[in-house]
Amino acid sequence: MTDHAHPRVCTVDDPIGRPFEAFLDSKAVTGSGETRSGKYARQLERVVGDWIEQMNNRGVTTFGDLDGQAIAQWTDEYLARRVRARNSGASTPGISAATANVYYDYVSSYLEYCRTWELLDENPAATAVARDPLPDRPSRQASEQQFWSPQERMVITRYVRQRAGEAIDERGADALNEVRDHALIYTIGYSGARGAEILRVPRGDDRRRTGVTWGDIDLDEGTLLVLGKDQDYEQVPLTDKPLPPLRRLREVLNPASDEWPIFTTSHTPTLWSSARDQLSARDHTAAAAEELLESFDQPLQVYRAHDLIPPALTTEGARHLLQKFTEAVGIEVSGDKDYLTLHGARRGVGEQYYREESPAAAQRALRHDDPRTTSEMYAHIEASELSDVGSDIFDGE
Incomplete structure (x- = not known):
């Protein structure tokens, strides 16, 4: 379903599943795809993988197609519907409201990863319209x-x-x-x-x-x-x-x-991006900021040399x-x-x-x-x- 593309080579016109393998690698214990293990990694792979397939079936195939309304439709037709099925005693397998919220969190985590790599301007799962059909997260007793x-x-x-x-x-x-x-x-x-x-x-x-x-x-x-x-x-x-x-x-x-x-x-893209923004705020042109950054091997060196705040x-x-x-x-x-x-x-x-x-x-x-x-x-x-x-x-x- 996906290739192993690093997210930095993806664009908004790429399939929404293209950085999926890189996302899973980022959640591994050591950061290597060869060491994915544990319940959390397996659940992420299953739930987010299913979500990508379901979105593709709905015609939402690229990052440019994604918005809060597209997420809301999936939330209502998949998560909320399965919660309703469970509560009504229907024969269709259902899930609890707590599980629905956990699944939503997994998808939101993937989209947040994509937003960090600038494939999305914002995380569409973090919008009010996307969350609206989601069942309330059950309150838990203190114990x-x-x-x-x-x-x-x-x-x-x-x-x-x-x-x-x-x-x-x-x-x-x-x-x-x-x-x-x-x-x-x-x-x-x-x-x-x-x-x-x-x-x-x-x-x-x-x-x-x-x-x-x-x-x-x-x-x-x-x-x-x-x-x-x-x-x-x-x-x-x-x-x-x-x-x-x-x-x-x-x-x-x-x-x-x-x-x-x-x-x-310690997120290198964030450090470079913030340094670029702070330099631009000091009236450096984009070209001048880039030229300045190219003279440094490590981002923290920029912050020390130019009195920036990481x-x-x-x-x-x-x-x-x-x-x-x-x-x-x-x-x-x-x-x-x-x-x-x-x-x-x-x-x-x-x-x-x-x-x-x-x-x-x-x-x-x-x-x-x-x-x-x-x-x-x-x-x-x-x-x-x-x-x-x-x-x-x-x-x-």
């Missing part, structure tokens, strides 16, 4: 939501620590990506910060969510200033766990200014890393996400505060305005403790 357990946190942090150490021994200062990943996983694993508070959110109306910078962190006090959920700036307690990885990251990255993001992207890693990029790391260490995760998630890390931090210290400590660490939010999130802990108390109370009966 069913993902929490990083202490064991899971220990396994994944040990993995990124060893990975960074080996890369440093082998390549020294060139091990920037591994050192960054080490600091990132420790930061989200122990601070309780939201992914959108420390990383770049690629879309949305709030242009301020561009990732935390070195000017936002106090490594002596162990605190990080973030733009909170309510659009107010808040201090996040880092704990002492992420501080050594963050100090090592600062040494290796050697940011040119405090305005540099702590977790810079873009931060996106939340989507961090999710991709977590997918790879979860599979690499062999952690089995239940639920609609089969990998350790950014928000699962936050919940795991709060749970540790809740169990080991107090509900009030968990509320402060997670920066919940209303203590009822914390109580609802960890109601399963209270229920379990009450069960133990009740067992003692009724022990004599």
Whole structure:
């Protein structure tokens, strides 16, 4: 159905399935198509492959044919119809609303990949018209939501620590990506910060969510200033766990200014594109900007030489890393996400505060305005403790 074309050689007139193999390779643990493995990769291949075939059958064959309405038609005639079939008890095989949303997310992930490679001006699956026929994503009880357990946190942090150490021994200062990943996983694993508070959110109306910078962190006090959920700036307690990885990251990255993001992207096309845009904003002509860029081998050299600000890693990029790391260490995760998630890390931090210290400590660490939010999130802990108390109370009966 597809060839193995790298997305950079595709155009809007190419078949929508042409970069599919490159997309699947990008989701592999090592980035090589020869090592695709695991439940997530197999599901992506099946679901997105089926979607490409279904769109072709509808006459939507090229990227130029894709828009929100085309996605909406597929959503209604395939996903929503199968959910209705299941709910009505029809003999036709159906799917749950949760599964429909997961399938939609897979297709959206592929289209976002294509948008990143400039095959699409926007992700048509991210539009309101495309999502309109999609059944509501079922709400989940707090006890069913993902929490990083202490064991899971220990396994994944040990993995990124060893990975960074080996890369440093082998390549020294060139091990920037591994050192960054080490600091990132420790930061989200122990601070309780939201992914959108420390990383770049690629879309949305709030242009301020561009990732935390070195000017936002106090490594002596162990605190990080973030733009909170309510659009107010808040201090996040880092704990002492992420501080050594963050100090090592600062040494290796050697940011040119405090305005540099702590977790810079390693996506080369994004780095070159952003440098080009920033130079153009300084009244460089397109030809002059290109000539300037050609004199550099590595994109970060441009940023240092011309006082530019590199873009931060996106939340989507961090999710991709977590997918790879979860599979690499062999952690089995239940639920609609089969990998350790950014928000699962936050919940795991709060749970540790809740169990080991107090509900009030968990509320402060997670920066919940209303203590009822914390109580609802960890109601399963209270229920379990009450069960133990009740067992003692009724022990004599």
